[in-house]
Amino acid sequence: MNPLLEVTGLDVDFDGRAAVRDVCLTLERGEVLGLVGESGSGKSATALAILGLLPGNAAVRGSVRLDGSELVGAGERELTRIRGSRVAMVFQDPLSAFTPVYRIGDQIAEAVRAHRDVPREQARSRAVELLDLVGIPEPALRARAFPHEFSGGMRQRAMIAMAMAAEPDLILADEPTTALDVTIQAQILDVLRAAQRATGAAVLLVSHDLGVIAGLADRVAVMREGRVVEQGTATEVFDRPRAPYTRQLLAAVPRIDTPRRPRPATGEPVLTVRGLTRTFPVHTGTVVRRRSGTVYAVDGVDLDVRRGETLALVGESGSGKSTTLFELLELTAPEGGSVELFGQRLGTLGRAEARALRRRIQIVFQDPMASLDPRMPVGDIIAEPLRAQGADRAVIARRVPALLAQVGLEPAHADRFPHEFSGGQRQRVGIARALSVEPELLVLDEPLSALDVSVQAEVLELLRRLKEELGLAYLLVSHDLAVVRNIADRVSVVYLGRTVEAGPVDEVFARPRHPYTQALLSAVPVPDPTRERHRTRILLPGDPPSPTRRYDGCRFRARCPLQADLTVDERKRCAHEVPEFEGDGAACHFARAREVL
Template structure:
């Protein structure tokens, strides 16, 4: 079915009465139900909604990427002049990448671990017969530079596992933009990115959109991003469209109670110091002194070795029941610091004193007894959950292996699932049956199963929508007050860090350039780099403890 020419000239993407059915046994019948909206040519449409609201299912339906167990039962989708519902696999392949392209939410699972970054970018061009081998390589290196990756010629030969979460997301964006499609579907493309890189990516997408007249469907839970780039907004709740209109109308005068609740849950940057449960007196639970880690790659006879100092002379202390936030750009060493503290990799030098014991010197066998006391919430929930195990097994396997009776572990797991906002039915399901935000909640529940003394949260709320994010932050605060657990909270969202952290360490290229309470970091920063991070937050004025706007002194 082809749309009339007059409609094609105004509308790049049209969705009419779309209903997508879920398999039997799920918590609801439809993934999306009777939704309709249009993406005007040359415009940016933002789709907002909580995790599980049907945003990503809608995007995958448009791309023709639904798994066989999820079916379209009603409605139509037109991409340019092509009817997507009922189209053959050959027709869909012809438009993917060339007419419509997609930036996926989870870069690690979307990238091929056995192919280099360069091969995956050139593969898109090769599939559509674009350019010679040399031209494709040149274009791939240009794209890597465009999305802000360091040393593009060297990055061309890297594998995804060597990159940080933010760097992998930028590779995904480069792949999606390889053929400069007329329609770009971006499913949470800036979720894993720090504020300065996020600003670069948003500017990149806007520039390409304006230069090529590209239309963008942008899925996000960050209302700062919406305020920055959206022309129009669609709000989804539990598979239904509850509100849509111009960005100005939806953000400033929301009509639906659900939209109002989402906006009320948005975290705001504050310079007010937290009145936390912990105390800095007495012996710290964690003391880090002169910690260093350097990565080396390459270095064959005729190759150039790449040396990256991930962590350089890190020093800090953490008291019982207190939270240290670690913020910085993607690749600044935040996640590497977290992996060193939990001994997922060894350090080159320095000391990590946990409850008085230098765990940096311990072998894996010696450290095994302490491992339950130090737990980590990983940045990438999909990669950290076993796809062959049910959620129940994922949550109970560790405690049972350490001597907890299964019945007790099961009861604790069910209670924690409820705490993190998942129903009892999640216990018997598999990771692939959950949205990205729901998988992150499973990861949080797994870490809490051990009742740890030290919790390292690596971007623990970055994949969550604002309302669930608020619930998780409240949950972590509640657990900290009840148990006295100490936290290292690694995040690129300075708004979240300002609300949950007693002290904040700012990292740049492996070095802690500034450390202090939120009032210092956000109101009187000493480092130029810290001031750049605060200034780059999209659509966010700094607020003092009384809620008033505050100007950061330069």
């Protein structure tokens, strides 16, 4: 029997520039093929070329056969007939993939009617069925919502529902979990598995996340610079990689199941936070703006960082991690709670004291391109904090080349502009800028999230080395728990603006006590097909609650997997009594240590 999909000698050029070269792939019915590689490797271009969805400046050569029928060179009418009915697409960004002015249910119903001769009402009923199938709560009600009224995870579920509308033979999923929290990612991957089972479709899964591929793919193809460098079963590629690039890629991936030996910090505290709160007003109206509510962004965060220690702050998007960082960097009195930085209480400092303290704490931002002024050469960018602190020209002239060398860049490149550097090099510039005034505490706001995995490994090693050489303390915000396992000494977990668990990394990761921490850790994929497919998942229902409400009792209880096992009186306690957090431990009335890795 012929394969469902057969790609042979596929080439893609954009304005004469080669993007894909001589790609050959096969995909059998009901099979999942994982297509992996770093940014620019040609993964997405390959997937889009299959359906003829590349822009007009793309030239495609070679052969793409679906059930023996050639798609390269096929007319638009033929491709339109195939799209959605036989081959469906799940895009990376569901918000841009949906039309913003039409309701979700109407868009899914439109997909049903495009390929099935059914009345409008029957198509709408089918849309509600599909939303229910992918786990959208109250599907009949949510079918009437617009895309912007859905969370990112719900939009991706709706996109999978649309892909299932005509029960296609093949689903192309292009980075379907990239922008999602790890708990929501686990939900989406579960939905994708269910969609495949329900339709019997084959899946071409494009992803840079080797853990996701390990958990879903039957076979794997690894791409580099537009070419496939290795193919095989998932077990073969992960356990016995043949290509040097594959081995390099796997070695660079930080793993949550590989413990490191954190050094206990014995120095004095550099940062102590107790009961930190921060709210933001919600306004309505365009001409006359009125306050209509409050966002409780941070609502009880406790932190301790000692000299020479790395503390990681983790939690889902919207949990208050970044807001906490920027509240600390303001160096002003907090809205609520207390902050002590190097033994000085914020809110009691004069201007000169705040200026002196500013030098001792610096930040490395998430997006190195957005945080560097594109009009300034990197030498001036690095020198800017020194000038702000009043350093003279001679000091700056000596310091800038030394800093570039310290972060692994050429001092002679100080006159180059940010766009002349790669993403990893730009992040090194950001680190050099932060180090310029010799801080003692470095705040790292998702410093690796915008980087490919091999570049991540290099920057991670740089941060480790700088910490050892300079005796720095780090306060790290990251959504990547595998990175946290590899660099942090202690971890603090926040949920809906409140600290729910903290402790040494190895203790928390090996035996988490709070059910939220347990769910977070169980959702992180491991780049090992055997381990990944036998791990127990704790799937949290729904999305995190809105921070515009002040919740009584435990704010995690609506998603808590322990609730089903509690007595009526115990549930009442969760509903009315806020669990207290004291030092290392868990803010849960019924915390139970559990191994999840």
